[in-house]
Amino acid sequence: MEASIAPPAWVSLSYLISGISFIMALRxxxxxxxxxxxxxFGMFGMALALLTTLLISAxxxxxxxxxxxxxxxxxxxxxxxxxxxIGGGIGWFTAQKIKMTDMPQLVAAFHSLVxxxxxxxxxxxxxxxxxxxxxxxxxxxxxxxxxxxxxGIAIGAITFSGSVIAFLKLAGxxxxxPIMLPGRHVINLGTLAAIILLVxxxxxxxxxxxxxxxxxxxxxxxxxxxxxxxGADMPVVVSMLNSYSGWAxxxxxxxxxxxxxxxxxxxxxxxxxILSYIMCKAMNRSFISVIAGGFGAAPEAGGGAAKEQxxxxxxxxxxxxxxxxxAETVIIIPGYGMAVAQxxxxxxxxxxxxxxxxxxxxxxxxxxxxxxxxxxxxxxAEANVPYDEVFExxxxxxxxxxxxxxxxxxxxxxxxxxxxxxxxxxIYGMPVFDVDKAKTVMFIKRSMGxxxxxxxxxxxxxxxxxxxxxxxxxxxxxxxxKAIAH
Amino acid sequence: xxxxxxxxxxVMACFVGYYVVWSVTPALHTPLMAVTNAISSVIIVGALxxxxxxxxxxxxxxxxxxxxxxxxxxxxxFAVTERMLAxxxxxxxxxxxxxxxxAAKDGGNH
Numbered sequence: 001m002e003a004s005i006a007p008p009a010w011v012s013l014s015y016l017i018s019g020i021s022f023i024m025a026l027r028x029x030x031x032x033x034x035x036x037x038x039x040x041f042g043m044f045g046m047a048l049a050l051l052t053t054l055l056i057s058a059x060x061x062x063x064x065x066x067x068x069x070x071x072x073x074x075x076x077x078x079x080x081x082x083x084x085x086i087g088g089g090i091g092w093f094t095a096q097k098i099k100m101t102d103m104p105q106l107v108a109a110f111h112s113l114v115x116x117x118x119x120x121x122x123x124x125x126x127x128x129x130x131x132x133x134x135x136x137x138x139x140x141x142x143x144x145x146x147x148x149x150x151x152g153i154a155i156g157a158i159t160f161s162g163s164v165i166a167f168l169k170l171a172g173x174x175x176x177x178p179i180m181l182p183g184r185h186v187i188n189l190g191t192l193a194a195i196i197l198l199v200x201x202x203x204x205x206x207x208x209x210x211x212x213x214x215x216x217x218x219x220x221x222x223x224x225x226x227x228x229x230x231g232a233d234m235p236v237v238v239s240m241l242n243s244y245s246g247w248a249x250x251x252x253x254x255x256x257x258x259x260x261x262x263x264x265x266x267x268x269x270x271x272x273x274i275l276s277y278i279m280c281k282a283m284n285r286s287f288i289s290v291i292a293g294g295f296g297a298a299p300e301a302g303g304g305a306a307k308e309q310x311x312x313x314x315x316x317x318x319x320x321x322x323x324x325x326x327a328e329t330v331i332i333i334p335g336y337g338m339a340v341a342q343x344x345x346x347x348x349x350x351x352x353x354x355x356x357x358x359x360x361x362x363x364x365x366x367x368x369x370x371x372x373x374x375x376x377x378x379x380x381a382e383a384n385v386p387y388d389e390v391f392e393x394x395x396x397x398x399x400x401x402x403x404x405x406x407x408x409x410x411x412x413x414x415x416x417x418x419x420x421x422x423x424x425x426x427i428y429g430m431p432v433f434d435v436d437k438a439k440t441v442m443f444i445k446r447s448m449g450x451x452x453x454x455x456x457x458x459x460x461x462x463x464x465x466x467x468x469x470x471x472x473x474x475x476x477x478x479x480x481x482k483a484i485a486h
Numbered sequence: 487x488x489x490x491x492x493x494x495x496x497v498m499a500c501f502v503g504y505y506v507v508w509s510v511t512p513a514l515h516t517p518l519m520a521v522t523n524a525i526s527s528v529i530i531v532g533a534l535x536x537x538x539x540x541x542x543x544x545x546x547x548x549x550x551x552x553x554x555x556x557x558x559x560x561x562x563x564f565a566v567t568e569r570m571l572a573x574x575x576x577x578x579x580x581x582x583x584x585x586x587x588x589a590a591k592d593g594g595n596h
Binding site: 018019022023025026027029030031032033035036038039042043045046049050053054057072075076079080083084085086087088089090091092094095096098100103106107110111113114116117118120121123124125127128130131132144238239242245246248249250252253254255256257258259260261262263264265266267268269270271272274275278365367372373374375377378381382384386387388389390392 | 487489492495496497499500502503504506507508509510511512513514515516517518519520521522523524525526527528529530531532533534535536537538539540542543544545546548549550551552553554555556557558559560561562563564565566567568569570571572573574575576577
């Protein structure tokens with residue numbers, strides 16, 4: 001028997017079509033107005049891939065499917081449908097229930113599932129290579145397939161354990177502070193080298209222990225890679241794991257010679273890589289330094305305490321409401337604190353009240369605001385803020401000089417002028433909003449004690465035109481709304 | 487398919503991915519991650535092959551397990567993307583109309 005049977009032409013074609021549909025799905029996201037159509041393309045592509053696979057992978061009797069499926073075929077079909085129903089039900093239900101503020105941990109959880117699925121598929125292919133057409137009749141797996149399989153399992157396992165840690169950190173079930181093991185760089189590099197060597201050895205010896213050790217070591221390295229990374233770097237981590245889940249799918253696509261999987265894997269892999277790049281650039285940090293971890297550790301007590309003696313002005317909700325009503329242009333800068341306080345809805349109400357007063361209201365979003373790329377945009381969209389009132393950093397930064405009020409809610413590092421002026425600051429070089437140019441700055445913050453995730457003090461607190469509004473973000477905005485409405 | 491054809495598809499797809507993803511508006515980066523999540527679960531294709539193979543055994547169970555996990559992602563990923571995308575709205579026409587009407591009443595002071 002020839003090892004890999006070429007699939008019929010229609011099969012290859014339909015996988016190609018589903019691959020193209022996935023490209024269209026991402027293409028649709030270039031604008032909110034075409035995005036839903038794009039998502040439909042994605043669903044179509046997935047349905048096509050699933051149907052095609054079901055049709056060809058059922059054990060076909062020599063005479064073809066018809067006239068009568070055997071009991072075995074039916075049992076197989078039932079098992080698969082039950083599996084899809086269980087998974088699909090859980091997924092569907094979660095998607096309907098999840099709060100938009102919890103989206104980063106949901107995405108991390110989904111990444112972990114892709115990773116685990118890749119590991120399971122890889123192991124299944126190892127145990128039953130004939131079914132995948134990757135072995136000779138003697139059960140010996142092709143050398144090339146072994147490499148692809150080994151890499152697929154390794155990347156999948158790293159994605160899984162890394163995403164689980166990211167999930168636990170994002171969900172607050174584990175401290176967001178970086179956990180630094182002594183000598184972790186040596187351990188990590190050693191483990192990585194061991195994985196690569198073992199995948200190489202796997203081409204010579206397809207024993208079970210090799211693949212088992214590769215799997216275990218990969219689970220371990222995923223865990224070790226993510227625990228030293230702090231909360232503020234999570235946007236990079238989530239993007240990076242997104243990328244890994246794509247490469248895992250691509251590696252499996254190579255093993256199975258499946259066009260849809262390869263195209264998708266490449267798309268997702270590049271998508272995650274580009275997002276990681278954008279996030280790193282927005283923090284002026286190199287990818288390597290993010291991976292090396294440790295950012296977002298507790299600040300050294302000394303410097304911070306001394307700086308807090310500087311004078312600052314506290315405002316009340318009524319003061320803020322008065323100034324906001326009088327303003328011509330207000331630019332609102334939301335950050336992760338808004339998500340934590342669930343303040344997006346009251347914030348939109350404030351925007352509506354101000355618009356009624358004739359104020360021009362705009363929202364300014366920093367690429368790394370929140371815990372994942374685009375996090376703030378989704379929250380504002382959820383609160384019914386029209387997307388044409390929401391602007392990116394480079395599009396709006398020139399407008400602060402004309403703005404009467406810069407209204408900062410739950411953000412901190414992204415407005416810190418130290419990024420422009422203080423070469424010793426850990427956030428030096430990060431692009432930030434020029435809020436210091438606005439006539440008035442309103443800064444909602446829980447208390448004066450806390451500093452941003454980077455652990456640096458913020459000169460904006462102490463500027464003459466700054467009014468500190470110290471309270472829970474949601475409570476404060478509610479009070480401002482009451483005062484405006486009066 | 488030989489390795490080189492597969493590799494060509496892969497490399498081309500990486501380039502397509504590069505250009506397509508750069509054209510995604512930053513406002514939709516979260517839906518982008520959710521939908522890439524959903525589509526990377528096309529790995530379910532491999533899971534189905536294992537789950538449907540003749541002589542159901544350990545490999546079949548692993549395959550079925552992967553089918554469950556990938557299904558969570560497929561249904562969850564597309565559904566949550568759809569939910570998010572439905573929230574992105576332009577300025578409502580009715581709202582601009584009322585604003586225009588209000589401005590007219592003001593005598594066009596603005």
